[in-house]
Amino acid sequence: MLEIRDLDLFYGDAQALAGVSFTVPDGSITAIVGANGAGKTSLIRAIAGMEKPRSGSIVFDGHDITAKESFEICDLGLGQVAEGRQVFPTMSVQDNLELGAMVPRARAKAVQSLDRVWEMFPRLLERRKQLAGTLSGGEQQMLAIGRCLMGLPKMIMFDEPSLGLSPAMVQEVFAIIRRLHEADGMTVVLVEQNVAVSLHMADHACVLENGHVVMEGRGADLLGDDGVRAAYLGL
Numbered sequence: 001m002l003e004i005r006d007l008d009l010f011y012g013d014a015q016a017l018a019g020v021s022f023t024v025p026d027g028s029i030t031a032i033v034g035a036n037g038a039g040k041t042s043l044i045r046a047i048a049g050m051e052k053p054r055s056g057s058i059v060f061d062g063h064d065i066t067a068k069e070s071f072e073i074c075d076l077g078l079g080q081v082a083e084g085r086q087v088f089p090t091m092s093v094q095d096n097l098e099l100g101a102m103v104p105r106a107r108a109k110a111v112q113s114l115d116r117v118w119e120m121f122p123r124l125l126e127r128r129k130q131l132a133g134t135l136s137g138g139e140q141q142m143l144a145i146g147r148c149l150m151g152l153p154k155m156i157m158f159d160e161p162s163l164g165l166s167p168a169m170v171q172e173v174f175a176i177i178r179r180l181h182e183a184d185g186m187t188v189v190l191v192e193q194n195v196a197v198s199l200h201m202a203d204h205a206c207v208l209e210n211g212h213v214v215m216e217g218r219g220a221d222l223l224g225d226d227g228v229r230a231a232y233l234g235l
């Protein structure tokens with residue numbers, strides 16, 4: 001579904017990604033694990049077209065998206081739920097959702113998509129006229145996921161979806177990600193501070209260190225790896 005080859009990304013002179021290569025298999029949950037500053041967000045942003053790599057290639061669903069703009073990438077069916085939720089605070093819940101269906105391939109199905117989001121998140125339906133900035137953190141995360149679904153993605157990248165949420169809300173967010181994967185067959189890329197949970201959920205995973213991929217394999221294999229257990233699970 002996604003093939004990344006030799007990706008280099010710089011901020012000025014500082015290199016954030018160095019020769020990153022990895023694959024996200026079709027229909028998988030793929031976890032990206034790494035310490036703070038390892039380059040996880042930079043990688044997600046590069047895939048989503050929000051940072052331009054200096055070299056390397058990104059192929060999504062058979063399309064070379066390396067030099068494409070975010071809007072075009074979204075229109076090919078690659079969605080992301082960015083770190084920090086990023087809803088539009090002074091717009092209503094419903095207006096935020098409708099913005100998610102602006103890409104051409106999603107526009108004609110916006111009415112059905114909205115019904116699907118209301119069915120998935122009844123709490124958003126109850127609050128559809130409320131300004132997004134007045135929602136709780138958990139509700140804003142639901143809204144960010146709902147807005148992404150309005151774009152009819154084939155694959156969704158989640159960057160730290162549980163950050164700052166209550167334990168109950170964290171469980172709810174993971175249950176939604178599982179449902180999207182199992183019931184809707186969606187390919188998922190998951191960057192998560194909660195490494196144990198993300199590796200348990202993942203079929204496939206890679207570890208980033210200082211902008212390099214140092215390991216790639218099955219989630220279960222990485223969970224059993226002594227280096228991963230010591231560095232990321234405190235075991």
Ligand code: ATP
Nearest residue numbers: 011014015016034035036037038039040041042043
């Ligand atoms: P965290 O888990 O702390 O969010 P991360 O793995 O997502 O970390 P990135 O946010 O991708 O890491 O950062 C990778 C490196 O790039 C870091 O050294 C960071 O300081 C640097 N960096 C990120 N964004 C920028 C930017 N806009 N300008 C300059 N440097 C940046």
